[in-house]
Amino acid sequence: MSFRLYRLYLFLTRVKKRMHSKVSPSGRLFIVFAALSVLFGFNTKQTMIYQLAALFVMLLLFSFPLSFFFSSTVRIRRILPKTCTAGEKLTYLLQLKNTGKKTVSGLIFKEQSGADYPTFEDFNFSHESGERDRNYFDRKLGYYRWLWLLERSAGSHFKSFTLPKLISREHTQVEVSLLPSRRGYIQLGGYTTHRLDPLGFFKNEIFTGDVKKLLVLPKMYPVVQTELTGTRKYHQGGLTSATSCGESGEFVSLREYRSGDPVKHIDWKVTARVGSTIVRQYQDEYFSRYGILLDTFAEQESIVFEDAVSVAASIIAQQDAARNLIDLLFACDKCISSVSMGRGQSDKHHMLEVLACITPCHTQKFSDLAELVIGHTGMLSGLILVLVKMDEQRKQLVEYLDTMKIPHRVILISTDRDNSENLLQSMSLHNVIVFNVKSDTKLVDLT
Numbered sequence: 083m084s085f086r087l088y089r090l091y092l093f094l095t096r097v098k099k100r101m102h103s104k105v106s107p108s109g110r111l112f113i114v115f116a117a118l119s120v121l122f123g124f125n126t127k128q129t130m131i132y133q134l135a136a137l138f139v140m141l142l143l144f145s146f147p148l149s150f151f152f153s154s155t156v157r158i159r160r161i162l163p164k165t166c167t168a169g170e171k172l173t174y175l176l177q178l179k180n181t182g183k184k185t186v187s188g189l190i191f192k193e194q195s196g197a198d199y200p201t202f203e204d205f206n207f208s209h210e211s212g213e214r215d216r217n218y219f220d221r222k223l224g225y226y227r228w229l230w231l232l233e234r235s236a237g238s239h240f241k242s243f244t245l246p247k248l249i250s251r252e253h254t255q256v257e258v259s260l261l262p263s264r265r266g267y268i269q270l271g272g273y274t275t276h277r278l279d280p281l282g283f284f285k286n287e288i289f290t291g292d293v294k295k296l297l298v299l300p301k302m303y304p305v306v307q308t309e310l311t312g313t314r315k316y317h318q319g320g321l322t323s324a325t326s327c328g329e330s331g332e333f334v335s336l337r338e339y340r341s342g343d344p345v346k347h348i349d350w351k352v353t354a355r356v357g358s359t360i361v362r363q364y365q366d367e368y369f370s371r372y373g374i375l376l377d378t379f380a381e382q383e384s385i386v387f388e389d390a391v392s393v394a395a396s397i398i399a400q401q402d403a404a405r406n407l408i409d410l411l412f413a414c415d416k417c418i419s420s421v422s423m424g425r426g427q428s429d430k431h432h433m434l435e436v437l438a439c440i441t442p443c444h445t446q447k448f449s450d451l452a453e454l455v456i457g458h459t460g461m462l463s464g465l466i467l468v469l470v471k472m473d474e475q476r477k478q479l480v481e482y483l484d485t486m487k488i489p490h491r492v493i494l495i496s497t498d499r500d501n502s503e504n505l506l507q508s509m510s511l512h513n514v515i516v517f518n519v520k521s522d523t524k525l526v527d528l529t
Contacts, residue, residue: 088202091228095199103274104149109283116142141281149284154275155182156189156248158290162270165297165431166262172296173259180248187247188277190285193240193260196271196293200231211384237268237298245275262298265391265438270294299438300388300395305526335363370463371407374398375455377469377476378413380442386470387442389519390495394468395437396526398423398430409458410436413443413451420454452479464489466528472502477509491528493517 105113116138123131159177166172180186200208210230213221220226233239243258262268272291279285336352339359352360376394380387394410401408401423408423410433423433452475455465465488469476472494483490492514496502499518506514515527 085202087224088205092199103287104284106278106282106285112283145279145281145283148279149286152277152286154288156180156186162294162296165299167299168262168265168301171259171261173257176256176258178248178254178256180250180252183250185249189245190242190276191245192242192274194271194273195236196269197235200235204231234264237264238262265298265300268296268298297435297438299434301392302399303392303396303524303526305396305400307528336360337363371461373409373411373458373462373465375467376412378443379448380470385519386495386497390468390470391437391440393493393517393526395434397466398433411454413446415443415445418446418450418454448475459486459488467492469494472505495519
């Protein structure tokens with residue numbers, strides 16, 4: 083993309099933002115009518131439109147100075163939740179207080195994004211989802227890509243809300259909402275308040291800086307048969323690496339203290355009686371540990387990758403962290419990573435936060451992730467693979483799980499169900515679940 087185009091779009095965006103902060107939608111329409119009337123009424127001998135032009139211009143000149151007399155005496159405090167879900171409307175409260183001596187009415191509130199404008203690198207190398215389907219002219223200019231980048235960086239479309247009438251010293255609460263358009267963190271830079279002039283053409287926005295960060299979780303889909311199958315496995319360390327759930331906590335015998343034994347296992351009564359440190363010995367624990375592999379090797383942030391993240395998040399959200407240990411296996415640009423949830427490890431919120439911020443991996447290979455999975459198979463009771471495509475490397479991993487008789491489910495995220503099923507049939511993979519991203523009703527079926 084041309085750097086000149088980037089500079090042009092950046093300039094126009096800033097001008098548009100500045101204009102919207104000073105002129106209302108009806109005012110912008112009125113200015114267009116005034117400009118047209120001046121243009122077509124320039125010749126006063128052939129038309130009478132100049133009279134209408136004079137009226138329009140006089141109304142604008144009368145309305146514009148009145149907008150500068152606005153000053154807000156209303157104090158606003160936002161009460162935001164810690165998390166919300168992409169694609170679902172978030173409703174939150176505003177606490178209002180009129181600190182002035184006069185009644186305030188007609189006040190309009192609007193949330194403001196704290197995100198920066200897209201950089202030239204973003205504009206040059208990013209690709210809008212579905213950009214290939216646009217015509218050559220739109221792809222060459224990249225205007226729709228620019229709009230997509232603006233929406234993605236903001237993370238939400240912010241609407242204006244008219245606040246209720248407030249008498250002097252009055253306190254009240256009002257509900258407002260926003261609709262997050264993507265997962266991840268979105269930054270709220272503050273909010274603006276304004277009131278229209280008597281004719282409703284111009285406004286003078288007052289910006290209040292109050293930076294907030296909001297975590298947007300991935301979309302969630304219904305899950306069928308969330309209980310994973312598989313036998314419990316032995317995990318060395320007993321209660322040191324597990325909680326009391328399962329076959330744990332059974333007292334075996336007493337023995338003398340050895341370096342490294344937990345202090346909580348010391349039997350203080352016996353220690354005081356015999357004069358040496360005695361500890362209680364417990365049976366090592368067997369418990370269930372399941373893995374969820376997320377295939378992050380997507381070409382770009384497409385709808386396939388987004389639905390893969392949503393499928394993984396939906397499965398994790400349904401798991402009982404108190405009973406089982408859940409491992410999320412994935413690859414990022416810096417490393418091949420594993421995050422655990424339950425039984426003294428991270429909580430479910432932390433794992434969903436990881437999924438909310440995860441991005442496609444471009445520097446690693448799927449074979450590296452497969453090696454991590456193979457290294458975990460001795461500890462895993464079962465495994466769910468969420469794949470964005472099927473090729474020979476992924477097929478080899480599935481065949482390895484079959485050979486090792488490790489219970490597993492494979493979910494293939496696809497935009498074309500028929501082609502994916504034909505591909506799976508040609509590769510002799512008959513137990514793969516195809517998740518169609520274009521389906522009207524999306525359901526994660528693990529049966």
